[in-house]
Amino acid sequence: MGAINKVAVIGSGVMGAGIAAHFANAGAQVLLLDIVPDGAADRSALAKDAIARMTKGRAPQLADPAYATRLTGGNLEDDLALLSDCDWVVEVVLEDLGIKRDLYAKIAPHMRDDAILSSNTSTIPLADLMAELDESRCKRFVITHFFNPPRYMRLLELVTGPKTDPEVAERVRAYVDERLGKTMVLCNDRPGFIANRLGGLWMNVAVREAVARGITVEEADAVLSRPFGVPGTGIFGLFDLVGIDLMGKSRLSMRSLLEADDPQQIHTEGVDTFDRMAAKGYVGRKGDGSGFYRRSKDAAGKTVVEAIDLETLVYRPRAKAPELAKAFGTDFIDQKGDRLADYAWAVMSATLSYAAYCVPEVTDSPAAVDAGMELGYNWRMGPFRLMDKIGVAKIAARLVEEGQDVPPLLALAAERGGFYSGRGRDCKVLLPSGEQADTPRGPGVIFASDFTDDPVFTSEAVALRDMGDGVALLSITSPNAALDDLVMQGISDALDVVERDFRAMVIGSDGSHFSVGANLKKALDRADAGELDLVAGQLAIGQATLRKMKYAPFPVVSAACGLALGGGCEILMHSDRVMATLESNIGLVEANVGLLPAWGGTTALLLRKTAELGDPVKGAEAAFGVISTALMVGSAPMAQHAGYLRTDDGVVMNRDRLLADAKSEALELANGYAAPTKVEIVLDAAAINTALEPKLAALAEATADAPYTIEIARETAHVLAGGDGGTLDEVVLHKLEAEGMMRLIRQDKTIERMRHTMNTGKPLKN
Structure with a gap:
C-alpha cells in the first residue's frame, strides 16, 4: 500500500477543521469539504472560512500560519471529483447514523478503490456505520476518534472490525503514530469506546x-x-x-x-x-x-x-x-x-x-x-x-x-x-x-526510564546513562529541569565522561518540559542576600559549559519538549542539532524578569540571524526584535522562524518518539563528526546603534505602561552592538552579556520583576 499524502476531511465544524489542520501540520495536502450554505455567494464558504480561522486564537489549529497553503476548501456538490486522488477520507459530520450513511453513499463513487474511509464518531458502533457499505469498502473502513482540540490532544482511539483489512489497520496505525504524533489505542466496537x-x-x-x-x-x-x-x-x-x-x-x-x-x-x-x-x-x-x-x-x-x-x-x-x-x-x-x-x-x-x-x-x-x-x-x-x-x-x-x-x-x-x-x-x-x-508501546519507541539502572555518572542535578550504540543520555534531574550552577557544573562534568567513553550525547528526559529556565528563586535569594559574586559565578560556569558543549569533539543533540525557556533555550541553541516536538514552547524570555540572555543566548541569536541575513546590522536588528520582546513561540516551526531552532533541526510529531529520534540523529552526526570552527564577527557599533534607535523608540511607545522594559532593551542593544564594536569572538560577547546581566540584577525594578514572576507565574509591568 502506498504512502498517505493527500487527505480529505468532510465537515468543517470545530472538530473537522481541527482534524484537517492537524493533517496539514503533519505535512499532508488536505481537502476540506462541507455543504453548500443556503444563499451563499461562495458555495465553499463554510470550508474556506474554517481554513481562515485555523491561525486565529490563543491556541491556533495550525502550528505555522504558512501551513494554510496545504489546505483547499470545497463543497459537497461541486468538488466531489477531487476525492479521486485522496488516500484517506475522514468523515466528521453530525452524530446521526442516517446522515453518515447518506454521505458514504454520496462519496463512494468518487473515492479510489484503495482509499481509506474513517469516521470520527464517538458513539455510533462501527458495525452500524458500515452496514450499507459494499464488501470492498468495509475492508477499508475504520473509526478514528480524535479528541478535541485535535492538534493538542495526543489520544486517538482506533476501532476496527472483523471485516477490516489488517494492512489497512496497520497503515492507519503507522500514520497516526509517526505522522500525526498520536498515541493510538485499539478499542473494541463498544459504546463510548474507552x-x-x-x-x-x-x-x-x-x-x-x-x-x-x-x-x-x-x-x-x-x-x-x-x-x-x-x-x-x-x-x-x-x-x-x-x-x-x-x-x-x-x-x-x-x-x-x-x-x-x-x-x-x-x-x-x-x-x-x-x-x-x-x-x-x-x-x-x-x-x-x-x-x-x-x-x-x-x-x-x-x-x-x-x-x-x-x-x-x-x-x-x-x-x-x-x-x-x-x-x-x-x-x-x-x-x-x-x-x-x-x-x-x-x-x-x-x-x-x-x-x-x-x-x-x-x-x-x-x-x-x-x-x-x-x-x-x-x-x-x-x-x-x-x-x-x-x-x-x-x-x-x-x-x-x-x-x-x-x-x-x-x-x-x-x-x-x-x-x-x-x-x-x-x-x-x-x-x-x-x-x-x-505495556504497549509503538515500535522503536524508547524512554529515559528504560535506562534508569546503573547510571554512568550522576551529580546533584544531572544523570548520565548509556542509551547503547555509543550514545549517552544526559537528563537534568532538578524539578522541571530548572537550571543553576549545580546543573551547569554537572553538564560540564558529564561532557568529560562522554568524551572519554561515548560517541555522542543526547540531552533529554521523560519529563513534561525540557527546561523551564534558570532557578529564579535561587538567583533571587542570592541577590537579596547581596551575594552577587555567586550570581556572577553562575553566569561564568553557564557560559563556559555551553561553549564547552558547542565545541565538544562529539555531537550533542537536544530533545526538546514542553517548555524550553531562558537557559533551556540557550542549551538548545548551543547544541549541534535539536529534535523538538511540534508543541514545544521555546523562548528567550529573560526580559520578562528584568534580565537578558546571558548564558550565550544573545550572542547565539546574533550570530544565527547574521548568518541568515548576511549582514551584522540586520542580524542585530532581528535578534533585538526577538530578545527585547521576550518572544515565546508555541510550536517548533515557529521557533525556526524566530531563530531559536535552525531550519535543519527536526520536528518530532510524537512525543513518545522524541528520544529515539534524537538518538538516531546523534548517531548519524557521529559518523565523521568534526567540531564546529570557532567564530568571530565584525560589529560596527555605531551602525548597529543607529539601526536600533527607531526600534527602541517603537518599543518605548508599545510598552509605555512598563518603562523599565526600555532599560533592559538598551542593555540588550549594547551586547548586540558588541559594546564599542570591532572584531569579536564569543568569549568577548559573553563577557558583555554577563556585564549587562550584572548591571540589571542590581536594579530594584529587576528584583521586583523576578519576585512577582516567582510568586505569580506572570510577568510584571513596571
Missing part, C-alpha cells in the same frame, strides 16, 4: 453524588482535581469547557446504547441537572459563559467569578474551597465520615471499579484504559495506575465492606498485589486472564 465510556461515567457520578450529598461545585472541583492528579479545572470546570447541553445528550445516548445491567445505568440515572441548566441557557463557555461558573461585574464594575447552586441553579460568589489532600490519592480512602472524603470515595470508587469492569469488554489491556484517561482527559495517572497508588487491596476491601460488587479483574489484582509490576522496558500489566503482558 475514554468517553469511563470519563462520561466519572463526570456524571460526580454531579449525581454532589447533588445528593450537598457538595458545592467548588468543593467537588477541589476534591476531584489535584488530589487525584486531575487538571485543576476539576469536574464542573470541565463541564463548562465541553458544553453542558452536550453532556446531557451524551448521558442519555450512553444509557440507550448500553445493556440494562451495565453499572453505568445505575450511576447515571436521575441526573437532570444538565437538562435543567440547558433549559435556562446555561451551557458553559460555548454560550454566553454561563455554566457551573460564570464571570460577572459587581456593583463597582469589578469582574467577579460566580458559582451556581446545584439545587436552586442560582448564582452566588465563588467560595474558596478546601483541598482534600496535598498529594493526590493518598489517604482519602481511610477518612470515612468526612463529608468530602466520603464524596471522593463515592465518585472514585464507582469510576475505578467501572474501569476494571470494562476490561476486556472495551479493550484487552488495562494499559490502554490508562492511556485513554491520561491522554484523553489529562489525568496524571490512569485508573489502574491510580488504583495501584491508592492500594488495590484497600479498594477491594472497602467495596466488600459496603456490599458492593468487586469486578473480577480488580479482585485478581488485589490478590496479585496490583495491576503493574516492573518499570521501563520491563514494566508488565495484569490481564483478565491472569497473564502479565508487556
Whole structure:
C-alpha cells in the first residue's frame, strides 16, 4: 500500500477543521469539504472560512500560519471529483447514523478503490456505520476518534472490525503514530469506546453524588482535581469547557446504547441537572459563559467569578474551597465520615471499579484504559495506575465492606498485589486472564526510564546513562529541569565522561518540559542576600559549559519538549542539532524578569540571524526584535522562524518518539563528526546603534505602561552592538552579556520583576 499524502476531511465544524489542520501540520495536502450554505455567494464558504480561522486564537489549529497553503476548501456538490486522488477520507459530520450513511453513499463513487474511509464518531458502533457499505469498502473502513482540540490532544482511539483489512489497520496505525504524533489505542466496537465510556461515567457520578450529598461545585472541583492528579479545572470546570447541553445528550445516548445491567445505568440515572441548566441557557463557555461558573461585574464594575447552586441553579460568589489532600490519592480512602472524603470515595470508587469492569469488554489491556484517561482527559495517572497508588487491596476491601460488587479483574489484582509490576522496558500489566503482558508501546519507541539502572555518572542535578550504540543520555534531574550552577557544573562534568567513553550525547528526559529556565528563586535569594559574586559565578560556569558543549569533539543533540525557556533555550541553541516536538514552547524570555540572555543566548541569536541575513546590522536588528520582546513561540516551526531552532533541526510529531529520534540523529552526526570552527564577527557599533534607535523608540511607545522594559532593551542593544564594536569572538560577547546581566540584577525594578514572576507565574509591568 502506498504512502498517505493527500487527505480529505468532510465537515468543517470545530472538530473537522481541527482534524484537517492537524493533517496539514503533519505535512499532508488536505481537502476540506462541507455543504453548500443556503444563499451563499461562495458555495465553499463554510470550508474556506474554517481554513481562515485555523491561525486565529490563543491556541491556533495550525502550528505555522504558512501551513494554510496545504489546505483547499470545497463543497459537497461541486468538488466531489477531487476525492479521486485522496488516500484517506475522514468523515466528521453530525452524530446521526442516517446522515453518515447518506454521505458514504454520496462519496463512494468518487473515492479510489484503495482509499481509506474513517469516521470520527464517538458513539455510533462501527458495525452500524458500515452496514450499507459494499464488501470492498468495509475492508477499508475504520473509526478514528480524535479528541478535541485535535492538534493538542495526543489520544486517538482506533476501532476496527472483523471485516477490516489488517494492512489497512496497520497503515492507519503507522500514520497516526509517526505522522500525526498520536498515541493510538485499539478499542473494541463498544459504546463510548474507552475514554468517553469511563470519563462520561466519572463526570456524571460526580454531579449525581454532589447533588445528593450537598457538595458545592467548588468543593467537588477541589476534591476531584489535584488530589487525584486531575487538571485543576476539576469536574464542573470541565463541564463548562465541553458544553453542558452536550453532556446531557451524551448521558442519555450512553444509557440507550448500553445493556440494562451495565453499572453505568445505575450511576447515571436521575441526573437532570444538565437538562435543567440547558433549559435556562446555561451551557458553559460555548454560550454566553454561563455554566457551573460564570464571570460577572459587581456593583463597582469589578469582574467577579460566580458559582451556581446545584439545587436552586442560582448564582452566588465563588467560595474558596478546601483541598482534600496535598498529594493526590493518598489517604482519602481511610477518612470515612468526612463529608468530602466520603464524596471522593463515592465518585472514585464507582469510576475505578467501572474501569476494571470494562476490561476486556472495551479493550484487552488495562494499559490502554490508562492511556485513554491520561491522554484523553489529562489525568496524571490512569485508573489502574491510580488504583495501584491508592492500594488495590484497600479498594477491594472497602467495596466488600459496603456490599458492593468487586469486578473480577480488580479482585485478581488485589490478590496479585496490583495491576503493574516492573518499570521501563520491563514494566508488565495484569490481564483478565491472569497473564502479565508487556505495556504497549509503538515500535522503536524508547524512554529515559528504560535506562534508569546503573547510571554512568550522576551529580546533584544531572544523570548520565548509556542509551547503547555509543550514545549517552544526559537528563537534568532538578524539578522541571530548572537550571543553576549545580546543573551547569554537572553538564560540564558529564561532557568529560562522554568524551572519554561515548560517541555522542543526547540531552533529554521523560519529563513534561525540557527546561523551564534558570532557578529564579535561587538567583533571587542570592541577590537579596547581596551575594552577587555567586550570581556572577553562575553566569561564568553557564557560559563556559555551553561553549564547552558547542565545541565538544562529539555531537550533542537536544530533545526538546514542553517548555524550553531562558537557559533551556540557550542549551538548545548551543547544541549541534535539536529534535523538538511540534508543541514545544521555546523562548528567550529573560526580559520578562528584568534580565537578558546571558548564558550565550544573545550572542547565539546574533550570530544565527547574521548568518541568515548576511549582514551584522540586520542580524542585530532581528535578534533585538526577538530578545527585547521576550518572544515565546508555541510550536517548533515557529521557533525556526524566530531563530531559536535552525531550519535543519527536526520536528518530532510524537512525543513518545522524541528520544529515539534524537538518538538516531546523534548517531548519524557521529559518523565523521568534526567540531564546529570557532567564530568571530565584525560589529560596527555605531551602525548597529543607529539601526536600533527607531526600534527602541517603537518599543518605548508599545510598552509605555512598563518603562523599565526600555532599560533592559538598551542593555540588550549594547551586547548586540558588541559594546564599542570591532572584531569579536564569543568569549568577548559573553563577557558583555554577563556585564549587562550584572548591571540589571542590581536594579530594584529587576528584583521586583523576578519576585512577582516567582510568586505569580506572570510577568510584571513596571
